Amino acid sequence: MNYTESEIMEYIEEEDAKFIRLAFRDAYGVQKNISVMPSEIHKAFKDGIAINAKAIRGFEGCNEPNLYLRPDPETLSVLPWRPDSGRVLRMFCDVCHADGTPFEADTRNILKNAVKAAEDAGIEFKFGSEIEFYLFKTDDEAKPTKIPYDSASYMDIAPLDRGENIRREICLIIEEMGLAPERSHHERGPGQNEIDFHYGKPLKAADQMTTFKMVVSTVADRNGLYADFSPMPISDKPGNGYHINIYAKDKNGEDMVKYAAAGIMEKMKDITIFLNPTDSSYNRFGTGTAPTKVNWSSESGSELMHIDEIYGKTRVELRSPDALSNPYLAYALLIYAGLYGIENRLELPKEMDENSALLPKSRKEAKANAEASEFVKSILPKALIDKYV
Numbered sequence: 001m002n003y004t005e006s007e008i009m010e011y012i013e014e015e016d017a018k019f020i021r022l023a024f025r026d027a028y029g030v031q032k033n034i035s036v037m038p039s040e041i042h043k044a045f046k047d048g049i050a051i052n053a054k055a056i057r058g059f060e061g062c063n064e065p066n067l068y069l070r071p072d073p074e075t076l077s078v079l080p081w082r083p084d085s086g087r088v089l090r091m092f093c094d095v096c097h098a099d100g101t102p103f104e105a106d107t108r109n110i111l112k113n114a115v116k117a118a119e120d121a122g123i124e125f126k127f128g129s130e131i132e133f134y135l136f137k138t139d140d141e142a143k144p145t146k147i148p149y150d151s152a153s154y155m156d157i158a159p160l161d162r163g164e165n166i167r168r169e170i171c172l173i174i175e176e177m178g179l180a181p182e183r184s185h186h187e188r189g190p191g192q193n194e195i196d197f198h199y200g201k202p203l204k205a206a207d208q209m210t211t212f213k214m215v216v217s218t219v220a221d222r223n224g225l226y227a228d229f230s231p232m233p234i235s236d237k238p239g240n241g242y243h244i245n246i247y248a249k250d251k252n253g254e255d256m257v258k259y260a261a262a263g264i265m266e267k268m269k270d271i272t273i274f275l276n277p278t279d280s281s282y283n284r285f286g287t288g289t290a291p292t293k294v295n296w297s298s299e300s301g302s303e304l305m306h307i308d309e310i311y312g313k314t315r316v317e318l319r320s321p322d323a324l325s326n327p328y329l330a331y332a333l334l335i336y337a338g339l340y341g342i343e344n345r346l347e348l349p350k351e352m353d354e355n356s357a358l359l360p361k362s363r364k365e366a367k368a369n370a371e372a373s374e375f376v377k378s379i380l381p382k383a384l385i386d387k388y389v
Contacts, residue, residue, distance in 0.1 A: 003073040005045050011089075012038045015078060018086040022049055022069045023210075024093045025107065027058020027387045028277060029326025031210050033090070034069065044071050048096055058105055059095075061383035067103050069093035075207055077177040081218060092207050104381045107328035108206070114332035114379075115202050118339060123256060125335050126199040128182075128245035129209060131323055134228040135163050135191045135220055144226035146234065148191025161186040163193045170195060170212075170219050177215070179208050188288065189237040199247050202331045209327040229323040231276070231284040239284035242323040244330070246316045248338055256338075261296070261305055261316045262348045263341020264334055268294045268304065268320070270373035271333045272359060273366035273388050275321040282362050284322065291320050295356040296348060303352065304359070320359060329380075336379050 003011065012020070020041060023033040036049060043049065048068025053059045059067065071091040079088045095106035102109040118125050135149040150162035158164045167184040174181055184195040195216075197208060213229060220227035232239045248260040276282065286292040289302045296305035306317040321330055340346075349356070360366035367389040370376050376385060 003076055005042065005073070008073055008076060009038070009041060011076070012041070015087050015089070017078075017089045019088045020044075021079070021088060021090040022071055022093045023090055024051075024069055024095055025210060025326065025328065026056050027105065027107065027326065027384055028324070029107065029210065029328060030057075031214055032056065035088075041071075044069065045073075048098075048100070049093075051095075053103075058384055058387045059103070061105070061386075062103065064097065066098070068096045068098060068100075070096050070100070077211075080173050080176045081222065092210070105384045107326050107332070107384075108203070110380065110384075111202055111206055111328040111332040111335075114335040118335050121339055121343065122251040123339060123342060124247075124249050124251075125202055125260075125331075125338065126247035127202055127205040127331055127334075128197055128199040128247075129205065129327075130194060130196045130241070130243040130245070130317075131209070131212065131229070132187050132192060132194045132240040132242070133216060133323065134189060134233045134240065135166060135193060136226045136228055136233070138224055138226050142224070144228070148189070148234075149225055150186075151190045152186045153190070154188045155185050157186075163191065166219060166223060166225070167193055167195060169223075170216055173215050173219065174208075174212060177211060179211060187238065189234065192238060192240070199245065202335065206327040206331055213323065231278065231280045231322040231324065232287070235283075238288040239290055240323060241284075241290060241319060242321045242325065244318045244321055244334070246318060246334065246338070248342065250342075255314055256342045257314050257316050258307070258348055259342040259344075259346055260338030261307060261341065262346035263339070263344070264318065264337040265294050265296070265305065265349070266346065267333075267337040267340060267373075267375055269357060269360060269366075269369045270375050271337065271370070272320070273363065273370045274329050274333055275325050276366065277326075277363075277388065278322075278324050279363050281322050281324065282360065282366070285320070285359055285361070289319075291359060293356040293358055295352055297352050307348070329384075333376075333379065337375075340375070 053062040075092040152160040297303040
């Protein structure tokens with residue numbers, strides 16, 4: 001909902017809010033925030049709240065001593081786990097220069113630009129997500145161990161699945177915060193869980209992913225556990241994926257997603273470092289059902305993309321990303337690659353083509369691909385590319 005400043009001030013008073021978290025993210029999508037008192041909200045909307053730019057990963061190249069957080073009123077929500085009296089609110093912010101212009105390396109702004117490019121081309125994108133994470137026990141000092149919370153496997157139920165109540169609490173909290181979880185279940189690994197989300201507009205979907213990771217980590221901690229989103233938390237067990245469902249239609253409602261999928265496949269090697277930013281990301285490829293090739297299939301397996309027809313609609317699921325990626329950056333690159341495919345009316349290659357290109361086998365290889373990519377250079381500022389490569 002698009003609140004006005006006066007409506008937000010009224011809401012703050014009604015909710016007895018004492019602190020407002022102004023949240024943003026670094027180059028890798030890790031959420032950061034600064035808390036302000038209600039008296040600072042007018043200043044935040046008018047001039048922004050200053051932060052030390054050079055202390056944030058990916059912002060070091062800024063020539064100014066400070067950047068400014070400008071809250072997005074549409075993202076206002078209550079943090080439900082905080083006290084009812086003296087409640088805490090949160091708004092996501094755009095990172096700006098002192099004159100109010102967007103900071104070029106702010107990945108939320110990069111995603112906004114991608115959405116605008118799609119709108120100008122008459123294309124609407126939406127993204128859904130399926131996110132996996134492990135729950136580990138903590139020791140007597142509340143430090144994480146590698147002992148899984150349970151020994152259950154795929155879609156087991158309680159009492160084998162001890163994460164059932166944790167997932168329930170997570171889903172209820174994020175629903176209370178205005179988000180829309182679709183389903184949840186135990187995954188293949190011991191202590192491994194999955195929660196899925198409906199399709200949403202790109203900016204909301206990215207904000208949703210950021211909120212989700214915060215809520216999962218908070219709920220796990222409140223229950224004496226540690227939530228691990230890394231690609232390979234246990235070397236000999238299934239890795240964590242961040243499967244992204246892609247929707248693309250033109251202004252006449254015609255499905256464009258197969259063209260978009262073909263464009264994404266063509267640019268996949270260029271953008272993999274941004275979808276899989278850590279060394280362990282490449283250890284996951286080829287394990288369990290994680291892909292190794294730039295291919296697709298209508299049968300669920302170890303392909304890069306799962307593409308099928310359901311009720312007359314094309315479903316496209318990208319299966320290579322992991323949850324240590326920055327969702328704003330991931331969705332922006334997928335939009336631009338999808339537009340490339342749509343504008344050139346690219347056709348999908350042969351299903352499970354044996355001659356399919358291989359995904360990068362290492363972070364080093366993925367970095368080299370991105371560094372040499374004119375496609376990536378045309379989208380992302382040099383400072384952000386340099387941070388990854």
